[in-house]
Amino acid sequence: MKVQELVDKLGLKVLSGANGLNREIDGCYISDLLSDVMGNAMEGNIWITLQTHKNVMAVASLKELACVILVKDLVPNAETIEQSNDDGLPVLQTSLPTYEIAGLVYNLLH
Amino acid sequence: MHFEYQVYEADFVNAGAASSAIKKTLKQLNINPSIIKRVVVALYEAEVNAIAHAYGGTIYADIEPDKITVKIVDTGPGIPDIDWAMQEGNSTASPEVRDMGFGAGMGLPNIKKNVDKLNVSSTVGVGTTVEMEVNFI
Numbered sequence: 001m002k003v004q005e006l007v008d009k010l011g012l013k014v015l016s017g018a019n020g021l022n023r024e025i026d027g028c029y030i031s032d033l034l035s036d037v038m039g040n041a042m043e044g045n046i047w048i049t050l051q052t053h054k055n056v057m058a059v060a061s062l063k064e065l066a067c068v069i070l071v072k073d074l075v076p077n078a079e080t081i082e083q084s085n086d087d088g089l090p091v092l093q094t095s096l097p098t099y100e101i102a103g104l105v106y107n108l109l110h
Numbered sequence: 111m112h113f114e115y116q117v118y119e120a121d122f123v124n125a126g127a128a129s130s131a132i133k134k135t136l137k138q139l140n141i142n143p144s145i146i147k148r149v150v151v152a153l154y155e156a157e158v159n160a161i162a163h164a165y166g167g168t169i170y171a172d173i174e175p176d177k178i179t180v181k182i183v184d185t186g187p188g189i190p191d192i193d194w195a196m197q198e199g200n201s202t203a204s205p206e207v208r209d210m211g212f213g214a215g216m217g218l219p220n221i222k223k224n225v226d227k228l229n230v231s232s233t234v235g236v237g238t239t240v241e242m243e244v245n246f247i
Contacts, residue, residue, distance in 0.1 A: 035216035038151050039223070051211045058126030062133065062150050079123060
């Protein structure tokens with residue numbers, strides 16, 4: 001599944017990195033601890049988090065994740081948006097809390 | 111090939127820059143992607159450690175045909191008990207750093223899991239040197 005399809009099916013808002021909406025999704029990882037994501041997320045994963053600072057993009061990019069979903073309408077800072085656009089790695093937003101969006105993503109991927 | 115990068119205290123905005131540059135170089139050299147992934151995890155953690163815990167430092171990376179050797183030399187408070195610091199969950203990070211999602215006590219364990227050789231030496235009040243090696247074959 002492409003990130004674009006995830007956006008369409010779950011009604012996510014594309015905040016940045018729209019040039020990466022054709023990235024291919026392979027699984028999902030949920031954590032707000034950066035070292036946990038660094039150590040355990042896999043290439044192509046969706047990353048659901050409440051962290052909004054620029055290091056999120058550094059980790060997502062280094063791990064070659066498919067996209068980042070920010071929960072609860074959280075807004076990334078300007079540096080995060082800039083990095084997301086530069087890397088073509090989409091930052092998406094949902095109004096749902098982590099548990100609810102995780103359930104929807106799970107159903108979509110399984 | 112020899113590379114050097116400076117990292118600065120609390121400069122979280124640039125955390126990952128050195129890792130990203132080295133990753134790009136390793137890709138250009140057609141190193142096995144699964145090996146690049148391991149190098150990147152270890153390097154990023156070491157980079158963040160120098161930024162979060164030290165007063166800054168220098169990353170020296172040497173890429174040879176069969177391996178990469180990275181040495182991170184920081185000036186900082188040093189680590190009084192390296193064995194304690196190597197255990198998952200142990201961290202001395204500040205509340206601010208923890209709020210950013212760092213300081214989970216997973217940095218050094220992540221490094222250890224991903225490298226073939228690791229040496230951490232530290233002098234309290236002076237700084238810490240982390241040396242690591244990942245074989246390409």
